[in-house]
Each structure stands twice: as structure tokens, then as C-alpha cells.
Amino acid sequence: MIELDDFDRELLRALARDASQSAGALGRRFGLSQPATWRRIRRLEQAGVIRGRRLRLNAEALGFGVTVFLGVKLARKGRVSLEDFERAVSAIPEVQTVEHVLGLYDYRLRVVARDLADFERVLRRRIMALPGAGDLEANVLLSEERRPGPIG
Incomplete structure (x- = not known):
């Protein structure tokens, strides 16, 4: 350190x-x-304290007015590997982040869509069709505050 x-x-x-x-x-x-x-x-x-500098795009200005956090629990039958699921979900352009988490769900996804109808299309045709996708929970983002995080 x-x-x-x-x-x-x-x-x-x-x-x-x-x-x-x-x-x-x-x-x-x-x-x-x-x-x-x-x-x-x-x-x-x-030293790895700064891991990079990212360009933050305004999704709404680009026509993506809806952001949804999606909890995904992998189905136990068929035993799809985590790597297979991560590879498949990362290939969906509307999925901005894929986080493997501990808790009720196995993954937390940040998904952007043009509107709710577009999100439903992405959900039904792309995300629910993923290998191993099981239970889902969607939370629509209402507002966001960016905080830089703790700096010791």
C-alpha cells in the first residue's frame, strides 16, 4: 500500500x-x-491508486432515457458457468456494467434503454434468453448523485 x-x-x-x-x-x-x-x-x-480515466457519457442526451439496475439469479439447473454468463451478458450493448455480487442475486447489471418499452424488449429478447438466467429483479433509476469515494 x-x-x-x-x-x-x-x-x-x-x-x-x-x-x-x-x-x-x-x-x-x-x-x-x-x-x-x-x-x-x-x-x-x-501504484494502482489511479486505475484509469474514463469518459462519462450522458445516456439521456444520447437517447437512452431509462436506466435499470437488474438483479439476476442464475438458474441452478444446467449449471451454466459464471464465465459463460458473464461473456454472454457483456456482449449486450445496453448492459453497461456487470457486477458479480454476494446476496440474493448473483449479478447486478446496469442496463440503459430508450424507454420502458425498449427495456422490455432488451429484457425479454436478450437478457432472459441468456444461458443460465433465472430469477430477475428490476429497479428503475429515478435520480443519481455521483460521489468520488473515500480518499484516506
Whole structure:
């Protein structure tokens, strides 16, 4: 585990809010040179603290107005492997995330659709047809607040 100082924590908070900021802009903000800031960022990446920088698309602006969290319990008969299910569900473009979880359901999926009728189509034709798909529970997203997470 890497030791984080106050500057590292502030740098991570700033990047969590907006990962597109340049090392120069961050350095100016915190009173450090661009090369020194870049070395800090690079050290955090190499230590695995920063795993990457992602582009977050606005699904609604792209015409996908419905987001559904779907709990999927695998059917026990037929004993489909987890890898087979994960591979098949990951191939569905509307499925944004696949999380293997502990609890009532085996998987938690984040699914986007144009509207509820489109979600029903994806659910019936694609997700329920997956190998091993058993019980399902759908939760429609009403609103979302993004939090950057804990920074020690």
C-alpha cells in the first residue's frame, strides 16, 4: 500500500471531480510545477491508486432515457458457468456494467434503454434468453448523485 500525503489526497479529489485537468493546471492550483505534478500522478497510477480515466457519457442526451439496475439469479439447473454468463451478458450493448455480487442475486447489471418499452424488449429478447438466467429483479433509476469515494 502506498503512503498518501495531503497533496496526493487533494490531487486525487481534484482528479475525481474532473479527470481531464492537465498536470500543469493542477500544479498551478496547488503550487507545484507541472513536471512535479505529473510525477505524482504517474506514481499514483503505477501504484494502482489511479486505475484509469474514463469518459462519462450522458445516456439521456444520447437517447437512452431509462436506466435499470437488474438483479439476476442464475438458474441452478444446467449449471451454466459464471464465465459463460458473464461473456454472454457483456456482449449486450445496453448492459453497461456487470457486477458479480454476494446476496440474493448473483449479478447486478446496469442496463440503459430508450424507454420502458425498449427495456422490455432488451429484457425479454436478450437478457432472459441468456444461458443460465433465472430469477430477475428490476429497479428503475429515478435520480443519481455521483460521489468520488473515500480518499484516506
